[in-house]
Amino acid sequence: MPYLSKREIEAIATRVVNAYQRMVGTTGAMIQRVCPxxxxxxxxxxxxxxxxxxxxxxxxxxxxxxxxxxxxxxxxYPIHFYLDGKTVLIESALTEPGANPGRLHFTLVHEASHQILKMLFPKEYAPGINHRHVYCCTDSSIRYGGRQVDWEEWRVNMLTAAILMPLDLLVKQMKAVGLDPKIRMLNRVFAPKEYQAFATVAENLGVSKAALSIRLKQLGLLTRNDLKDPYALVRVEPDEEELF
Incomplete structure (x- = not known):
């Protein structure tokens, strides 16, 4: 497994997105989103x-x-399915009505990113004693914003996020909905206008709000992220002395 810094991962994503843009033929105009x-x-x-x-x-x-x-x-009932080395196998429940499309899109590009790295580094992924035969994306492995013990999955998640949410496209989408270049606070209760604009950006990009908030935070475009707990801003935690 080759070592890749965050900057190198971003550079790979840029190459992929540029190739995608040339393929879809946008005549120089920036794409609106990457279709997995x-x-x-x-x-x-x-x-x-x-x-x-x-x-x-x-x-x-x-x-x-x-x-x-x-x-x-x-x-x-369990059955066998034979992967041929050129197939991305996806859980069918992700396509059902009511499922989060952002989760589907992230999973698709996550598995594709494994294949992209294999294409770019064939020697490093050559069969050997440490060769992983099957790459599985689990419910926990796509949470790239948290603690990641599997560095292969961390790297793939970073690449996935950079492909689905490239910086230039993010800035363009944020400007289109009236957001500042840097969001001061993401909070649906205390900053509802900014939150709704943020949600529109997530929908336009076809990603989940959680994935977008993490990506913005990592890029330094979000200062405070209260997506999971909008009342964290006003919650008062007792001092240790008050407990006795």
């Missing part, structure tokens, strides 16, 4: 297949660089 299906099928030449990957829904996606059999489910 077009990226995977038309740019990378990979296949997308939707199946039930686990009983409890914990596995969101799979891919492999070689031919390998994996276990999936039909009518809750």
């Amino acid at each position: 299906e077009v990226l995977i099928q038309n740019l990378l030449g990979l296949n997308i297949t939707y199946r039930t990957l686990s009983i409890d829904g914990s596995i969101l996606g799979m891919t492999a660089f070689d031919q390998v059999g994996v276990r999936i489910y039909e009518n809750k």
